[in-house]
Every structure is written in C-alpha cells, then in structure tokens.
Amino acid sequence: MDITEVPVSNDNKGKKNEYKKPKNKSVTKERNAVEPKLEPKLEPKLEASETAFPPTFSVSEIKNKQRRHHMFMKFKQEKSKLKLQVKKKKKKEREALGDKAPPKEVPKTIENQRVYDETTVDPEDEEIAFDEGTDEFSAYFNGLTNPKVLITTSDRPRGRTVRFCEQLATVVPNAHVYYRRGLALKKIIPQCVARNFTYLMVINEDRKMPNGLVLCHLPDGPTAHFKISSVRLRKEMKRRGKDPTEHSPEVILNNFTTRLGHSIGRLFAALFPQDPQFVGRQVATFHNQRDFIFFRFHRYIFKNEKKVGIQELGPRFTLKLRSLQKGTFDSKFGEYEWVLKRHEMDACRRKFQI
C-alpha cells in the first residue's frame, strides 16, 4: 500500500482521524526498521523543508466526498478568520495613525481599468468639430428641423411588443405608432421622407418579446441596429409615478466618450425636441456603461436646494449596439461604419467601443 508520509501533526486530518491513526503508526514502525540509517538524516531535512515550503497535500486528494467537504469547509473558515484578523489589525493601525494614515486604496473595477481608447473625442479638436458640424444631424442641431418619429414593429407583433411601442410613443414627443402590415422598410422610407418624418424606429420581436431596435435617421442619415434586453413595461415598475405628460423631456447622455459614442449620442439626442419644457419636470436618460446603453425615464421634483426626489415612469430597457450603417436602412448593400465583431472585440474585458 502506498501511504504518504505527511509530516503534519496528527490532529490535522479531521474527525475520522482515529481510524487512520493506528494504521499510520504500524507502517511508520515498519519503515523505521528498514531504514534506520537514513532516518536521522531524513527527519531534519523534512523538518527543514516543512518550515520552508508547505506540505504538498491538497484537499482534493481525499477520495471520500464527505471528509473532503468537511476539510474544505474547515479550510475556508480558517481562511476567513485570518482575513478578519488582518482586517481588524489594519483598521487599528489606521486609527492609531490618525491623520498620517496612507490614503484608502481604491478598489479596481472594470471601468477603472478601461483600456484607453484612442478614438476618445477631445472637446477642442477642430477636425472633429467640423465633422460633427456638417454631418447628417447638422440640420437638427442647427434648429432647422423638428423631430418626428415613426414607431413600428416587425410583422405581426404580439402583446408585449405592442404595449412597449405605445409606451415609447408617450415617452418620445411627436411619435406615431403604425402597424407594419408586412411592408418592406425600403419602401416605407421614401414615404416617410415625403411626409417629413425624421426618424424611423422599428422594434423587432421574437417570441412575443421585443429584442431588436433599428433606428434610422431619415433624410439620408445613419441607421443603428441595437439589441434590446431587460424591457420593463409600466405595469412592472415598482413605486412608479403617474403616466408621463405631453411635455418634452430633458435628455441626459452619460459616458458617450469615443467617436462612435458621439455618433450614437447624437442619434439619441436628435430623437427629442431641442427645447425641453422644464415645466414638465421629466427627464430621459441614456446611460452608457461597458457598451450597454441603459434607458430610464424619470420625473423629478426639487424639495429644497439640496434634495431632489425622483419617480421612475415609463418603460426601461437596455440597448447594445450591433451595427451602425451609413445611409438609410440597407442591410445588404449599405456601407457599415461600425460592426460588432464579437470574437475580435470581446476578447479583452477592459476594452469598450462606445
């Protein structure tokens, strides 16, 4: 039989130790008889090695599941005990030092560790300012056009999607919901342009849930294709306020830093009219974090100069950009400005594009 001679104290092995003890002792006696000469040399060596390196014994070597589990739980408890002790010690040291204590270490988060993106827009860059000043949204940002949105779905939408579209129409001012009737988007677009629509929003549905959004800026503008997830309709919101009114909301765009982020940010901004009606106290937020865009719609009220109360109204959903195409919707022959290539872009956890 092969038994490891583990130079640890006998108590270490666990509750079923008593059965193992006598066997160990008999084997060691045999071994002692065989190699008397080498032992004295062995023992000091083993002891020396014990203090230098931990024994090469791991919990996974125990074949018995119950014993192994027990050992592992013990090991974990000891570890957490040690951790608590270290923490307490550090806290004491910190209090003892008082003012001279070193500053608290900031924990690393993925946002902290984000790889610097070279396409991050510098606010003073003239070339980008010119590019943005003369792109497809310049008509809106110069105040020449007012947004008019057409919301539709993929063919034959079912309950949840229909309700989502209706709620979106209350959130976005000057929005009209139309039933799709199986029409081709390429044929709808010239008709929309003729009727002065500035946006076409198509909610794609899969198995009675909305899962995709195609947002097309109309005269000749870029088309963005998003994946929708986590849709919460008004009924499902906790502690929500009354339905949104007709006032145009303010728009908050958070964390759209790169060039692509700027394009998408402008795409969202142009959905809403340029002058928000502060009387309505409503605000729509598009918050970008880790390439996911979170949409929230709130009503706020200033209780005093320092405190604000907010109520969430309206639907909430999460978007992830899948492609940005130059020109109106033409998925086969259009040129793409940006395409999500999962295996290339998702390789690094700390690199984001928007």
Next chain:
Amino acid sequence: MADSSRLCSVFLGSETGILKGVSLSRKQAFNFCNTQHLSRDQEVRVLVWGDRAETDLLLGARDGSVKTFSLEKGSFTETRSCGDPQEGGFTGLEVLEEGGLVTCQETGTIRVWRESSSDPVAEVITGKNVSRMRQNPAQRNKMATGGKENGLKIWDLENPKNPPVFSAKNLRDDWLDLKRAQWVRDMAFIPQSEKVVTCTGYHQVHVHDPSSPQRRPVMEMEFGDHPLTALSLPTGGTSVVVGNTRGEVAVLDLRKGLVRGVLKGLCGGVRALQCHPSLPIVASCGLDRFLRIHSLGDGKLQHKVYLKSRLNCLLLASQREEWGGGAGAGSEEVKKEEEEEDEEDEVWENMERVEEQGKRKSTTEEEEMLKKKSKKGED
C-alpha cells in the same frame, strides 16, 4: 509643412476634404489643409501620383476640381476644374505619360485634359453608372471602366471614337433564365499578362482575359455576403486582396479560387486597399477612421493609426526610405542575425565549464530517494 510631407509614407484623402499624411516610423499623422476653409465640397474622392518619381500628388474633389500637392513644398500648388459636380463624384483619375490628365465621373464620361486648354481634349462615353476607372500600368493609354449594370470595358484613349478594345459579357442566365445583375465595383490589371480582376457588388470576384476569345469571366469566385468595395494585387500575381462593406478583408487565391486568409481588425466598410509594390504589406482604410497596415505573410496587424475623419482613398509612397529598399533591408537583417550568432558562440566559449564534483554524489542519491517517495505518494 515641407519637412512633414517628405517624411510621410502613406497619404490618405478624407471625407472632410483633408489630405492626411502618415509617417509610420515616427508614428505621426499630419493634416495638409487650411483649417479655416474646410468644406464637404472638397471631399477627396481619388488620389494618384502625378509622376513616377512620386513628387506630386493629384487629388480629385467632390466639386470637380483636381488639386496638385507638391511633396517638396508641402502645399497645394495648382487647382484646376475638371468636371461638373452634378455629374457625380470622381471615380477615376489617372495621369498619362505625355502629361495629360484623365478623369472619369459617375455618369460615365472619360475626359482627357491637357495643360493647354480648360476643355477636355478627348471624351469617351462609357455608359451610365460607372463605379471605377483604372489605368493599365503597362499600357498607359488603356483604361478599364465598370459600374452598375455596366460591365468591364477596356478603352484605348488613342482611338477614343472606337468601340472598347474589350467588353466583358455578363455571366450566363441563372436557372430561372433570368439575367444576372452585375455591378463592377473595382478592377485591377494583373501584371505580366492581359488579364483583369474585378470585384463586384454581389460579392463575386471575376478574372477576365482579353487575349482569349471568351468574353465571359475566365475565373469566378465568391467571398462573403456583402458587396466588395476595394481590390488590390500584391506582388506575385497569384493572389488578390479584397475588402467588403462590413470590414472583412480577405486574401483570395487566383489559381484555385479559395480564400487564403482573412485580415482582421477592420470594423467599418473598406474604402481603399493598396498593396506595396515590393514588400508583403497591405494598407487599408475605410469608414471606421483608421489606417491599418497588415503584413500579407502572416496576416498580422503591423500599424494602426487613428485619423479622425472617414477615409476615402489612400496612396503608398513606396519609394520612401522608411520602408527600407526591399532587398537592402533583407540583407541587412540577415547580416545582423549572423553577427548575433557569432557573438553567442563567443560567449559560450568564454564561459567557464562547471563540472560536477564527487562530494555531491551521496546527497544526490538521497534527493533521488525523496523524489521517488513523493512520486509514490502522489500515485
């Protein structure tokens, strides 16, 4: 300005009208433009070298003007109006050996311009909707054109009134007896032969051979699902690099019609591709506002430069020193390797030899025993 233009090894034209120069060795990008006078009318559509010595650049802009940029001076020296902006943007701009300019616009008229007059000297009507015109580098008076529902045609400019030297036939009708749609997006002349490679908007690559009696393509290949927008021939003549609107750039083999490899990194539509005439390098630019340089052998990305506007066309300055004269660089590298090897041998010879001493034998035995025991334990 003059210094920076001499340093640049790649020149690019952007949608905002700025001519950009990139120096890869110094990792710098320069804008050659007047920032106060930027306008979208000046969008650069085509770039071509003014002469073989690569001292002058010619830019074709959207408003129909052709500007000359001198690399020595680092500024624009001349502007001439060579076309009507209503006829669409430039789809081809080439230089003739005797010093004339050839331009082609989307409506399909090829015009030859000389220094003497402001009117075209000769005109060739090639049909509507021309997407691209290219010059045969071997026979400088032959031009190839192609476009939507307008197949590949090769024109001889010395006889502009004659019908085209070669006019390609469309593919056979499909299994429903319907005519196939054709949309030639880009073409290139294969050196040392008469063949022409074209890439189409229906993700096909065709090879035509004017010297054979067959007017249909000699070779057909397909790549991807999206229109192929740019094409370039590396040295060797057996492969072709194509790019499509989704940013997929692939090297296709012309002999068998298979995909040899894909160059990764681009995420926007490819607008221009160019292979270096001597080094195995391909430069690509597109709508994602980056210039990327890949090596053809292993497909690795060598350089990536962010240039803030969407890029329309590019030109490699192949005679610049920073590429290294191809053969010179190779031999230098070989010499370096040999020197390193010699040095290493010397180092080994200089080191003292350490021999094992007899005293350690007993301890080594013990260590072996220990190792055996631990091995047994693990078993």
